[in-house]
Structure formats: C-alpha cells, structure tokens
Amino acid sequence: MPELPEVETIRRDLEGILAGKTIADVDVLDPRVVQGFGPDGGLRRRVAPEDFCSGLRGRKIRAVERRGKYLMIHFERGTLLAHLRMTGQLIFGAPRPEARARIQFSGVGEVLNFCDVRRFGELWWAEDWRQDPSIAALGPEPLKVALDPMSWGKALRRSRAKIQSALLDQRRIAGLGNIYVTEALFLSGIRPTRRCVRIRPAEVEPLVANIRRVLTEGTALRGVSFRDYRDARGEKGRGRDRLLVYGKAGRPCLRCRALLRGVKVNGRGTVYCPGCQS
C-alpha cells in the first residue's frame, strides 16, 4: 500500500495538476468511501453523498499537502482529506468506470478518479484539518527536523515493543509502512523482532539515517508498485526493482549470501537476513 514515498509522489503530481482549479461537481459512485464530521464534532462518520458533494462544489484548490500517509487538498477555505489505505488510488485523467468517486473541474474534461478495490480508503471533508483527530495523533515527519534523532531515539529505547511494530506505529513516526520498515531495518542490521529497549544508543542515528535514505530514494523512484500502487497519472513507480529484502524471503542476501527469512511480527509479514541483522 502507499507509504510516505508513494503518497508524496501523488501529492507532487496532484499539486501540479490541480492547483488553481475549481471543483465543478463530485460523483460519488460508492457512498461507503465518503465521510464527514458528525454533529458531535470531531468524530468522522459516513455522510450522505449529496452533503459531501455540496460541501466541495465551487471550491478552488490552493495547495496539496501530505502528512504521514494522509493527503490534504487545501481550498481557499476547508480541506479535502484522503487516506488510500491498502489499494486506494487517486488518478487524474479520463473518467474510470471502476472509480468509487470522481471529482470534476470547471472547464476541464479530465477528472480526478478515486479508485479502491478493497474499499478501505476514505475521503472526507474538514473545515479545519488541524481539528482532525487522525492527523493530530501523528508522530513526527521522518524527513523534517521535527524528527530529532536524539530525543526520538531516547523515547524509542524506553519502549518494550518490537522495533517492527514501533516503526509501524504512526504515533511514533509518521509515514512508514511494512516495505520501508523492512528495508530500513535491513540497512541498519537490526532484526524486526528486536525489542526497542535492546537498541543501543549508537544504533539510533544510523537507524534514522537509513529510514530517511529509504524514504528519499523511494520518493526519487516514484514509489514501489508491488501490486496496486499507481501515481496520479496511473503510472507505476520504479522502486520495486531496488528493494533489497522486502518480498525476497528464501532468496540469498545480497550482502552475505545467507538465505533471507520471512517471519510474522505481530501479524505483519516481514523479511530479514539472519547473517546481517541482529
């Protein structure tokens, strides 16, 4: 599923395509994908498609921002938020028959298609995205100074959780998913099953550097298209060819030739090299 590099690739594409455009109309073909704020405030809930559409009609797009794996399409007032979860896609172009929602723009024939085979993805609307509980709960952005290796590492090393789980926890660090966690731990020589408490102080800086490296390289390659991921033009990313361990269980490690081992860590599949990672 889309992780930080994939969502960032889509963000860059969409910003170039959509900035300055005005929403003419929205077609909601599957009401399950749209949400809004309930009368109690704060909590997100499903809304009637017509309410979702009327909230967006006539809005002019100012900028497209990413926070963790969330996309925020900012208008002059208000924000459309999106999370793609496992199989969500935002593809600009001709209307797609499989789309769950389509956004039309004034004077533009092409539309923004929201597609999602598994329907875990969500679109919702917020007057003030800062009030959104899911955004507010996110940990620091890995590629920004918000993530200070010293203080972050100190907190990490107080946790008794396995490092794989800790890095997937969006409250601790935003934007990582299974692929980039697996790759960063390999580069760092740390087994995914190791407890955070057992991370040595000297391992923290390299870990942060490797997280940043895999995310930066992944973004430069326009993401990993393992299965469903596509950029905002519907094209695959090139990152899959450069993966060192993810999806390669049973094959030899490129560094030491030991056979890579596939394991489950708290229900998530991961891969490590028994020779290079401890």
Next chain:
DNA sequence: CGGGGCTCCTGTGCGC
C-alpha cells in the same frame, strides 16, 4: 503499555 484477535473488503496465488 504490548499485543492478540478481529474488523472493514476484494483479488491473487499457491498447494492439493
């Protein structure tokens, strides 16, 4: 706080 199990869904790929 950690983590197991379950949930939301559909498609694919493997073993028999």
Next chain:
DNA sequence: TGCGCACAGGAGCCCC
C-alpha cells in the same frame, strides 16, 4: 482444471 485457503502495502477497536 478447480477449489479452498492464506495472504496482501493500513489502521481502528476491544480485550487480556
């Protein structure tokens, strides 16, 4: 070839 099951990049929930 066909069937059934495990599994898939996410994340929220309850419960122990």
